[in-house]
Amino acid sequence: MQLFYTNSTENYFTLNPEESKHVTKVLRKKKGDRLNFTDGKGNLLMAEILISDIRKTTVEVIKKEKKIKQHKYYLHVAIAPTKNMDRFEWFLEKACELGIDEITPIICSHSERKIIKADRCNRILLSAMKQSLKFHKPKLNNTISIENLLRNDFQGNKYIAHCKEAEKIELKNQKTENRTLILIGPEGDFSDNEIAIAIEKKFKAISLGTSRLRTETAGIAAVHTINIKQ
Amino acid sequence: MQLFYTNSTENYFTLNPEESKHVTKVLRKKKGDRLNFTDGKGNLLMAEILISDIRKTTVEVIKKEKKIKQHKYYLHVAIAPTKNMDRFEWFLEKACELGIDEITPIICSHSERKIIKADRCNRILLSAMKQSLKFHKPKLNNTISIENLLRNDFQGNKYIAHCKEAEKIELKNQKTENRTLILIGPEGDFSDNEIAIAIEKKFKAISLGTSRLRTETAGIAAVHTINIKQ
Known part of the structure; x- marks a missing residue:
C-alpha cells in the first residue's frame, strides 16, 4: 500500500503539483484509479481519481475509515534539538516510525541550538508517517524553554534522562501503560x-542502558524501550 | 574523558597530523599532559605527551588497562546496505553506540546498493566507539551475498527479520544470552x-514490533531490543 497525506476535509480535493506529477508520471495512475490518503488524525480515506493531470490531479473520497493507533501507549518526548540539525531530524523520522505521540523541542541552558524550522520538521514527520503506513501524525509542539515546560502539570509517568551520577531507575523496568513524558537533554546534558527542578516536580531520573548515548540516540532508545514494553 | 584511537602496539607512537593539530590547538595539550587511547580491541592506553607538535605529536604509553565490554551479549547483524548510503552510515553509528559486535553487509536479490566503502564505514565505527567511550570496535566484515552467508554455519541464535506474512516470533521474547545473528533485508525485503533458504538453515522469522520499519530502523530496533534484554 502507498499512503498519501491530505489536510482536506472535503469530499473532492486536488493534489499539489508535486504529488500530481508523482501520481501521474511515476505511479502512472489514471482516471478511475484509487489512492489511499490519511489526514494524520487517524483516518484512512480511499479516493478515486476524477481528473488525472500532471499538475492538478483531482480525487473524490469514496470511503472513510477510522484506524486505531498502531501502538497502545501515549508517549511524549521533550528533547533538546541537536547542534547538527540532521541528528534531530533523524530522531523525528525514527521516533515516528517506531511510535511516538508528541514531541516538544526544549531549550536548556547548555543548548547550542535554540531554534528549529517547524515546517521542515513537520514535513519529516508527515513523510515518516506515510512511509511507515501510520494514520496518526505525531504532534510537534512549539519550542519552549525547559523552565517553562516544567511549570506545566503533566499526568502520567514523568522521567528525566540525564548523564550525571545519581540514583536512577531503569526505564525498561518501569510501567508505561499510562501517558509517559520523557525529558532528553542537549549535548552538554541538563x-x-x-x-x-525536574526532580522537585516528581520526574524520576532514568537510565537507558550502559552506553553513553548521543542526544538523538537517547531519544530513539527511549522510544523503542517504551515501544517493546507494550 | 576524551578517547583517542591508535592501532600502534609500540610504547611510543606519533599521532597523525589531524589528531596532532586537534590535541595541540583545540585541546591545548602540552608536553607532560596525558591522553587516553583505545586500540579498539578492549584496551585503554594512558599515554603522556613527549613531543607536542602541531603535525607530529608523540606520546609514550605509561599504563595499559584491559577493559571489559560494556554489553554482555554477542550480537552479529547481517544487513543489506541501503540505497541512500547516509542511512546505512546512521545504522553503523547508532549500532556501535548501543552495542554491537559484528556487522556483515549483505547483498540480496532486491538490493539496490551492491558496494560500500569499507574504509569510510570503519572510520564511522571508530568515531562512534570513541564518542560513546567504548574500547571495542565492532568488526565490519566484507560484503557478501546472502547466499554465500547462508552457506556458513553459525553457532547461537539465528533470526531473520522479513516483512512477508508468515509465522513469526517476537525478538523481545527470545533468549539472547548466547551469540545472536540477525538478518535484516534491503528496502525491497528478502x-x-x-x-x-534461511528457514531451511534453521533461522527463525522474527517480528520487531507492529510498525513497518525502514531497513536501518529495523537494524537499530534489533540492536536495542537485544541491548535492553541483557
Whole structure:
C-alpha cells in the first residue's frame, strides 16, 4: 500500500503539483484509479481519481475509515534539538516510525541550538508517517524553554534522562501503560539546576542502558524501550 | 574523558597530523599532559605527551588497562546496505553506540546498493566507539551475498527479520544470552527464495514490533531490543 497525506476535509480535493506529477508520471495512475490518503488524525480515506493531470490531479473520497493507533501507549518526548540539525531530524523520522505521540523541542541552558524550522520538521514527520503506513501524525509542539515546560502539570509517568551520577531507575523496568513524558537533554546534558527542578516536580531520573548515548540516540532508545514494553 | 584511537602496539607512537593539530590547538595539550587511547580491541592506553607538535605529536604509553565490554551479549547483524548510503552510515553509528559486535553487509536479490566503502564505514565505527567511550570496535566484515552467508554455519541464535506474512516470533521474547545473528533485508525485503533458504538453515522469522520499519530502523530496533534484554 502507498499512503498519501491530505489536510482536506472535503469530499473532492486536488493534489499539489508535486504529488500530481508523482501520481501521474511515476505511479502512472489514471482516471478511475484509487489512492489511499490519511489526514494524520487517524483516518484512512480511499479516493478515486476524477481528473488525472500532471499538475492538478483531482480525487473524490469514496470511503472513510477510522484506524486505531498502531501502538497502545501515549508517549511524549521533550528533547533538546541537536547542534547538527540532521541528528534531530533523524530522531523525528525514527521516533515516528517506531511510535511516538508528541514531541516538544526544549531549550536548556547548555543548548547550542535554540531554534528549529517547524515546517521542515513537520514535513519529516508527515513523510515518516506515510512511509511507515501510520494514520496518526505525531504532534510537534512549539519550542519552549525547559523552565517553562516544567511549570506545566503533566499526568502520567514523568522521567528525566540525564548523564550525571545519581540514583536512577531503569526505564525498561518501569510501567508505561499510562501517558509517559520523557525529558532528553542537549549535548552538554541538563544543568544541575534543571535536574533539581525536574526532580522537585516528581520526574524520576532514568537510565537507558550502559552506553553513553548521543542526544538523538537517547531519544530513539527511549522510544523503542517504551515501544517493546507494550 | 576524551578517547583517542591508535592501532600502534609500540610504547611510543606519533599521532597523525589531524589528531596532532586537534590535541595541540583545540585541546591545548602540552608536553607532560596525558591522553587516553583505545586500540579498539578492549584496551585503554594512558599515554603522556613527549613531543607536542602541531603535525607530529608523540606520546609514550605509561599504563595499559584491559577493559571489559560494556554489553554482555554477542550480537552479529547481517544487513543489506541501503540505497541512500547516509542511512546505512546512521545504522553503523547508532549500532556501535548501543552495542554491537559484528556487522556483515549483505547483498540480496532486491538490493539496490551492491558496494560500500569499507574504509569510510570503519572510520564511522571508530568515531562512534570513541564518542560513546567504548574500547571495542565492532568488526565490519566484507560484503557478501546472502547466499554465500547462508552457506556458513553459525553457532547461537539465528533470526531473520522479513516483512512477508508468515509465522513469526517476537525478538523481545527470545533468549539472547548466547551469540545472536540477525538478518535484516534491503528496502525491497528478502526474496521468497532467500527466506526459504534461511528457514531451511534453521533461522527463525522474527517480528520487531507492529510498525513497518525502514531497513536501518529495523537494524537499530534489533540492536536495542537485544541491548535492553541483557
